[in-house]
Amino acid sequence: MSAGYLAAVIALKSIRKAYQTGSQSLTVLKGIDCTIEKGELVAIMGSSGSGKSTLLNVLGLLDDFDAGTYVLNGQNMDGLSEKAAARYRSEFLGFVFQSFNLISYKSALENVALPLYYQGVPRKERQASAMAFLSKVGLADWAEHLPNQLSGGQKQRVAIARALIANPSVILADEPTGALDSVTSDEVMALLKEINKEGITIVVVTHENEIANQCDRIIRLKDGRIEGSNG
Amino acid sequence: MVDRDTWLEIFHTVLSNPLRTGLTGLSIALGIFILVVMQGLGAGLETGVKQTFGDDAANLMQVETGNAQLAFRGRKPNRRIQLHNADEQAMQAQMDSVPAWSRLVYRWGSTVRNGNQQGSYGVRGVDPDQREIGQVNLTAGRFVNERDVDQRRKVAVIGGQVLTDLFPKGMTPEQAVGTLIQVRGIQFAVVGTFNQTGSRWENRSVYVPFSTAQKLFSNSDVVSRVAIGTGAASIDETRETTASLTGWLKDRLVVHPDDAEGVWVDNRNEQAEMYRQIFGGIRLFVWFVGMMTLLAGAMGVANIMAIVVRERTKEIGVRKALGATSGSIVAQIVQEAVFLMLISGCIGLLAGTWLLQGIAPFVDHDFFSDPRVDFRSALLALGVLIIVGVISAIGPAVRAVSIRPVEALRDE
Ligand SMILES: Nc1ncnc2c1ncn2[C@@H]1O[C@H](COP(=O)(O)OP(=O)(O)OP(=O)(O)O)[C@@H](O)[C@H]1O
Ligand SMILES: [Mg+2]
Numbered sequence: 136m137s138a139g140y141l142a143a144v145i146a147l148k149s150i151r152k153a154y155q156t157g158s159q160s161l162t163v164l165k166g167i168d169c170t171i172e173k174g175e176l177v178a179i180m181g182s183s184g185s186g187k188s189t190l191l192n193v194l195g196l197l198d199d200f201d202a203g204t205y206v207l208n209g210q211n212m213d214g215l216s217e218k219a220a221a222r223y224r225s226e227f228l229g230f231v232f233q234s235f236n237l238i239s240y241k242s243a244l245e246n247v248a249l250p251l252y253y254q255g256v257p258r259k260e261r262q263a264s265a266m267a268f269l270s271k272v273g274l275a276d277w278a279e280h281l282p283n284q285l286s287g288g289q290k291q292r293v294a295i296a297r298a299l300i301a302n303p304s305v306i307l308a309d310e311p312t313g314a315l316d317s318v319t320s321d322e323v324m325a326l327l328k329e330i331n332k333e334g335i336t337i338v339v340v341t342h343e344n345e346i347a348n349q350c351d352r353i354i355r356l357k358d359g360r361i362e363g364s365n366g
Numbered sequence: 367m368v369d370r371d372t373w374l375e376i377f378h379t380v381l382s383n384p385l386r387t388g389l390t391g392l393s394i395a396l397g398i399f400i401l402v403v404m405q406g407l408g409a410g411l412e413t414g415v416k417q418t419f420g421d422d423a424a425n426l427m428q429v430e431t432g433n434a435q436l437a438f439r440g441r442k443p444n445r446r447i448q449l450h451n452a453d454e455q456a457m458q459a460q461m462d463s464v465p466a467w468s469r470l471v472y473r474w475g476s477t478v479r480n481g482n483q484q485g486s487y488g489v490r491g492v493d494p495d496q497r498e499i500g501q502v503n504l505t506a507g508r509f510v511n512e513r514d515v516d517q518r519r520k521v522a523v524i525g526g527q528v529l530t531d532l533f534p535k536g537m538t539p540e541q542a543v544g545t546l547i548q549v550r551g552i553q554f555a556v557v558g559t560f561n562q563t564g565s566r567w568e569n570r571s572v573y574v575p576f577s578t579a580q581k582l583f584s585n586s587d588v589v590s591r592v593a594i595g596t597g598a599a600s601i602d603e604t605r606e607t608t609a610s611l612t613g614w615l616k617d618r619l620v621v622h623p624d625d626a627e628g629v630w631v632d633n634r635n636e637q638a639e640m641y642r643q644i645f646g647g648i649r650l651f652v653w654f655v656g657m658m659t660l661l662a663g664a665m666g667v668a669n670i671m672a673i674v675v676r677e678r679t680k681e682i683g684v685r686k687a688l689g690a691t692s693g694s695i696v697a698q699i700v701q702e703a704v705f706l707m708l709i710s711g712c713i714g715l716l717a718g719t720w721l722l723q724g725i726a727p728f729v730d731h732d733f734f735s736d737p738r739v740d741f742r743s744a745l746l747a748l749g750v751l752i753i754v755g756v757i758s759a760i761g762p763a764v765r766a767v768s769i770r771p772v773e774a775l776r777d778e
Contacts, residue, residue, distance in 0.1 A: 188776075197687060198772040218691060225689025232775060236684045240378045245371065252371055253689035301689070 143170040143206070144304055144336045145194060150203035152189060163189045164200070165359035171338065173304075176331040178347035179340045181356030187340045188309055190356065194338060195228055195307045196220040208304055225253055229298030231308035235290040237282040243293045244269060244278040250301040261300075268296040272326060288319030295326055305336045312346055324349055372701060379674050379702045380709075387706065390670055394663030394707055395714035398747055401656025402718025402739050408648045410729065410737030415641065424638035425599070426466075426499050427608060427631050429457070429592040434621050434628030447619050447628045451580075451587040460614060461607075466495040466595025469576045473583045478524075478572060479548040480532040487528055488571045489549060491579020499595045502573070506539030507558030514557075514575040521578075522547060522554040526561035527569040549574065552582055596635060604635040660750065663710070664758040667703050671762035675699065675769075682766050683774020692767040699763040700756055707755035708748070715744055 152164040163186040171177055179187050192198035193205065196212060205212040208227055215223070229250075230236075237246045244265050251261035269275050272292040282290055291311060298306050308327065312320035324346055331337045339350060347353050355362040380387050431447040454469060471491040478487050496502065497509040505526070514521050524542070533542055539559040546553055549572060562568035580587065596604050608631045613623070621628035675682070682695060719739050726737055 192772050195687070197775065198770075221686065221689055221691045224687060230687050236680070236687075236775065238681055238684065240382075241374070245374075249685070250688045253685075253691070253694060258370060297688070 142172060144173045144175075144208060145169075145171040145338075146204075146206040147194075148204045150190075150193060150200050150205060152186075152193060152198075152200045163359055164193070166203070167359075167361060169354060169361055171305075171336060173336055174331070174334050175352060176328065176337045176350045177339070178350040178353045179338065179356060180342070180347050180353055181362075183342075185356040186359055187356055191307050191309050191338065191340050194305075195230060196224050225250060225301060227304045229301065229303035229306040231291065231294050231298050231306060231311045233310040233313040235282070235287075235294045235314075237290055237293060237297075239282055242279050242281060243274060243285065246282070246293055247296045247300055250297060254301065264300055265296070268300050269293070271299070272296045286319070287315050288322055291315065291319075291323050292326060295323070295330070299330065299335075303335065305338065306330070308337065308339045310340055310342065312341065312343065317345075320346065372698070375698060376702050376705050379670075380706060382674075383670075386670060386673075390663060390666035391706065391710035391713070393666050394660065394710035394751070395717065397656055397659030397663050398711045398714030398751070399718045399721075400659055401652065401747055402715055402744070403721060404652040404655065405649070405743050406718070406722040406737040406739050408645065408652055409740065410726075411648070412641075412645050413737075424634055425596045425604075426634045427594045427596060427604065427611075428634070429594070429611070429615065429629070429631050430590075431619070431629045432627045434625050436622035436625045436628075438622035438625070439620055441620055447621060449589045449592070449619070449629070451589060453615075453618060454589045454592055456618065457592070457611070457615065461594075461611070464594050465597030466498050466593075468493040468496040468499055468593045469589045470496070470591040470593060471576060471579045471584050471588070472590045473550070473579065476550050476572070476583075477548075478528060478532065478550075480545070483532040484548075485528070485531050487525070488567070489579065489583065490571055490573050491576040491583070492573050493576050495595065496573065496593065499593045500568075502560050503562055505559045505561045507543035507556070509558055509560075510573055510575050515577050518577045518581055519575060520552065520554045520582075521557045521575065522549060523558040523560060523573040524556055525569040525571045526559070527566075528572060529559055550583060599635075601635050601639050604633055608633045608636075656747075657750070660754055664707070664754040667706055667755065668758035668761055670706070671699055671703050671759055672765065674702070675762045675766045679769055680774050682769050683771040686769070686771040687775065695766050696763040699766055700759040703759035703762075704752055704755035707751045707758075711748060711751040715739075715747065719744075 147167050147169050150164055150167040151162065153160045153162040167190060179190060181187050189198070193200050194207075196207075196215065199215075207223065210223075212223070237243075238249070241249070244262065247268055248261040248265035251264060256264070266275065266278060269278050272295055274289060274292055274296070277285060277289060277293075282293070285293065291314075295306075295311075298308075306327075311327070312323055315323060320343070327337055327339065328349060339346065341347050429449065431449050434441070434445050434447050435443055437443045458464075458467060469492070473489040473491075475486050476489040477484055478489075490496075492510055493515060494509060494511050497504075502509060502523075504523075507523070509523055510521065513519070524547070529537070529539060529542055532547070533545075542556055542559055545556050547556055548554070554574065560573075580589075596607070599607070612629070612631045615621070615629045615631070616623055616625070619629050682690075685695065722737050722739055729737065
């Protein structure tokens with residue numbers, strides 16, 4: 136356990152998180168222990184409201200947690216400042232969202248290049264890099280298109296290219312196929328698997344068994360706890 | 367970090383709601399426009415008034431006499447008061463040192479002739495200091511000097527208009543010097559010429575030595591006026607001198623202390639101070655009105671930016687998830703606000719300058735001429751725009767920074 140804990144890309148120990156709504160407190164994560172090894176493709180499943188998104192947001196440093204320890208790439212993420220969180224996000228993490236979250240007035244190419252802009256990469260370089268990743272997801276011919284000129288599957292592939300461009304250790308995807316039909320879902324999943332084969336750790340939140348079954352392992356959340364692992 | 371992406375985002379903000387942006391831009395442009403035009407009109411008024419009041423230095427006092435209105439020490443009211451040479455000498459003797467001193471004797475409507483050409487001009491008998499006191503701008507030759515006055519020489523310094531009227535076309539001032547003219551039928555040698563910009567009266571004048579003029583043209587020992595340069599004396603010092611000199615003169619010329627019209631000392635320093643205050647007030651008012659309009663515009667920009675931030679909450683969340691720092695978000699919003707301010711401001715500035723330039727040739731009134739935007743105020747206005755732009759962006763920027771990516775990214 137301790138060796139795995141150190142080799143893990145992600146190691147969570149007794150993570151607890153509660154939401155405060157008015158005077159009421161809703162505990163969503165009631166002590167999560169889990170490790171994700173480098174290069175794993177992991178699915179998180181669970182009924183609606185079970186805390187999947189909450190867990191993924193904690194993993195993605197988009198939200199903080201109340202208690203426990205989170206070690207990402209060997210570094211403790213406890214009590215990070217906004218600024219440090221932004222830096223770790225841009226260094227280690229890539230995000231894929233259910234609703235794509237592309238910037239509507241930017242072309243596919245510019246959307247993909249955006250993370251490099253925040254890393255201070257010169258324009259020429261980031262354009263070239265973005266083009267390479269667009270080709271990788273099969274959208275080289277769509278580089279100049281705006282998001283609303285793309286299909287759902289294409290948008291999600293652009294989002295995946297954007298998640299990849301900063302060369303993250305981990306890609307976190309919250310229901311990446313939730314807005315897609317089954318054929319495009321399979322395409323997107325195939326792409327994620329391909330990326331995973333290159334060594335990038337991927338965590339996918341999903342409702343769909345067909346998606347989860349393509350993963351190395353499924354983490355099931357129930358009532359704020361991990362129900363059991365299945366490899 | 368202003369590269370193409372930054373511009374793209376700025377244009378997106380500006381163009382995403384053209385009507386709203388247009389209206390706000392208009393109020394800023396209008397603010398600057400009002401500022402520029404009013405400032406230019408104020409400057410025009412100032413130039414006009416300055417020209418009308420001649421080229422005389424502001425640092426001078428003039429002693430003049432008129433009709434005493436009040437009976438005093440047995441003298442009847444409504445009697446003519448005159449300053450004689452003896453009075454003038456006594457006056458000079460009782461004064462502390464003065465930087466410049468010139469007696470004047472006037473002859474309006476004097477016929478001046480050169481060959482067959484003749485016209486009617488003002489002849490002024492003066493002392494050499496008049497050159498400094500009247501800020502006479504010589505174009506050739508010299509001014510009246512001490513020896514001219516001592517020896518009552520018949521020499522003349524002629525104004526630009528006299529030169530143009532009486533001398534052949536194309537004759538230069540240098541060529542006019544040394545020629546002989548007739549002043550009131552007496553032959554004078556032209557020793558100098560002068561030209562006062564913007565002043566019609568001055569250029570229709572001929573200066574001759576005071577002693578010559580008094581002897582030949584007035585036939586008495588009356589001094590029409592004494593002009594005293596006050597040099598670098600402060601306004602308060604000149605006020606004091608004015609008061610004590612008036613008292614002394616009234617005593618000597620037997621004028622009631624309350625008599626306003628027998629003899630008086632006209633302190634130009636006082637007038638200059640008054641104009642300075644009036645124009646200072648106008649300038650302040652112009653800036654105040656302009657600033658208020660700008661402030662309204664700035665609130666518009668702040669409002670736009672606040673709406674932009676609200677509309678783009680999700681986008682800002684995405685950017686943060688992709689590694690945007692608070693600094694980069696603030697920079698973006700500030701750049702957008704400043705850009706909006708500057709573009710609208712420049713439009714106002716150009717429109718205002720253009721209007722002033724358009725009307726300048728058509729307005730040339732005694733009290734109003736050459737309205738212009740001075741470069742310094744234009745720069746100042748732009749500086750103010752940038753500062754106001756930054757300030758107007760602070761509120762929205764703080765809001766944007768406080769957006770938490772989780773909140774923004776939650777799928778509804
Ligand atoms: N910001 C918040 N404030 C209060 N309660 C919240 C907040 N975010 C989530 N919750 C609550 O926490 C619980 C877990 O939410 P979460 O979004 O993690 O569920 P989920 O497993 O992703 O569900 P779904 O499958 O519907 O996406 C829910 O009951 C939800 O109402
Ligand atoms: Mg969810």
